[in-house]
Amino acid sequence: MNSYLLKNVHLYHQGIFKKTDILVKNGYIEKIDENITGFEPVIDLQGKYASHNFIDIHTHLREPGFEHKETIHTGSLSALYGGYGTIVAMANTLPCMDDLEAVEDFKQRVVHDACVNVYTYSAITENLKGQKLVDMAQLIQEDIVLGFSDDGKGVQNDDMMDLAMQLAGNLDSIIVAHCEDESELHGGCIHEGHYAKEHHLIGINSASEYKQVARDLDIVRQYHNRYHICHISTKETVDLLHQARQEGLCVSGEASPHHLILTEDNIQDCSPQYKMNPPLRSKEDHQALIKGLNEKTITVIATDHAPHAREEKATSIEKAPFGIIGLQHAFSLLYTYLVKKNLVSLETILDALTVGPAQVLRLDCQIQEGSLANLCIFDLNEHFIIEEKDLKSKSANTPFLGAECYGRIVANIVNGEYNDLEEK
Structure with missing residues (x-):
């Protein structure tokens, strides 16, 4: 999915957080504004946070x-x-x-x-x-x-x-x-x-x-x-x-x-x-x-x-x-x-x-209208435990197995493509 409207997101860019909506069309950010309407599908992020x-x-x-x-x-x-x-x-x-x-x-x-x-x-x-x-x-x-x-x-x-x-x-x-x-x-x-x-x-x-x-x-x-x-x-x-x-x-x-x-x-x-x-x-x-x-x-x-x-x-x-x-x-x-x-x-x-x-x-790290959408979305309140069964790596060599964490990544937009990590 590369065309969608992100609603109610706390976006981090250039040193500050700002609550906003982000419209993505064909993988590119078309508009960033406080209240965007009239586009489907809508993904209501309900106050979750996002950054590049x-x-x-x-x-x-x-x-x-x-x-x-x-x-x-x-x-x-x-x-x-x-x-x-x-x-x-x-x-x-x-x-x-x-x-x-x-x-x-x-x-x-x-x-x-x-x-x-x-x-x-x-x-x-x-x-x-x-x-x-x-x-x-x-x-x-x-x-x-x-x-x-x-x-x-x-x-x-x-x-x-x-x-x-x-x-x-x-x-x-x-x-x-x-x-x-x-x-x-x-x-x-x-x-x-x-x-x-x-x-x-x-x-x-x-x-x-x-x-x-x-x-x-x-x-x-x-x-x-x-x-x-x-x-x-x-x-x-x-x-x-x-x-x-x-x-x-x-x-x-x-x-x-x-x-x-x-x-x-x-x-x-x-x-x-x-x-x-x-x-x-x-x-x-x-x-x-x-x-x-x-x-x-x-x-x-x-x-x-x-x-x-x-x-x-x-x-x-x-x-x-x-x-x-x-x-x-x-x-x-x-x-x-x-x-x-x-x-x-x-x-x-x-x-x-x-x-x-x-x-x-010297890589691009822009979040602006006209740029390719590259955003990750995270829930700072979601609590979870790192378990081996959830690892995507082929390996499990880490001292952090069993660690309790906050701040789960819930979605990752790569080159405009929306990846819902909670559904996968």
Whole structure:
């Protein structure tokens, strides 16, 4: 259904909520006004809330190569139910997204199977090995490629990252950096904090993240290229990003919902469902992330949706793979555990899910007459429990099973098409 009248909706746009009606014809917003009549069908939203649908610029769809974990269809279906209209997939597939053949194959799979708009990054280096740059000039010509990322591995060689930044800058493209200095890693599985010590686990220190951030920002100061920091988890990284933005550099950073909600104190029974990279950090780190989000140092919330098959997580925390799923319930968790606890405003959360990522990747995020309708609708009063049977992902690796939430996504309009998520 792509022609309809939305009645009685609290629309969030450009920093404010306004009660209004929205007329959509043939997928495009024809009119936004306080009282529109004379059109059928009418969808009376009865005071529910709406915003531009969300944009996730960091998600792992696993296809091709790891379809036992997730597929383009199941991952994008999770995104649809989470209120997302656009997601950007990471390049660590098999084959790696590092040449035209792989990108073209991915593009055809998206056309056939995706439930929302799907883009991808190209790898920075061939097969994420950090040894040879991809053909950046060729790959960025593909409409589906929005930038370059070796996510899953940090680029260890300083000269290689320097060259990547220089070339990306010449192309007016962006480096989306997984910052992890492997010289600081010693086989750790969780943060190098009190929980690791108490349970005799090898820890992952904060320097493994912020040392590469510091290196990269120094390169940005030389080339003034576009640069984005993935999944910020440490207070030192927040400080480094704040300083760089104060200097006027074209840099940005994201935090994941799990790092904004949980700390090492939330880990239970050494469960591998709490194992992610970067790890859940200290209370001080968490407080710095919240402050960074509120002060607009961190302008993006990105899920780092990382599905793994059930049997892969059904082992010890030391042996299990890093990562949790996040697309379907990101908004509800953020609303419940940040907004309702008065840690972050609803407006800040919505901005970090919409205009923030749109600005980083230069995507359209307009809600105006004449624009394609891309809206998600949510009921802030609806209460529910996250249960495995309701997951749209192929995987269930999340510490949030059983969590009580408010703020259910009840409908998602993607490219004008109205998807009623309560009926499906």
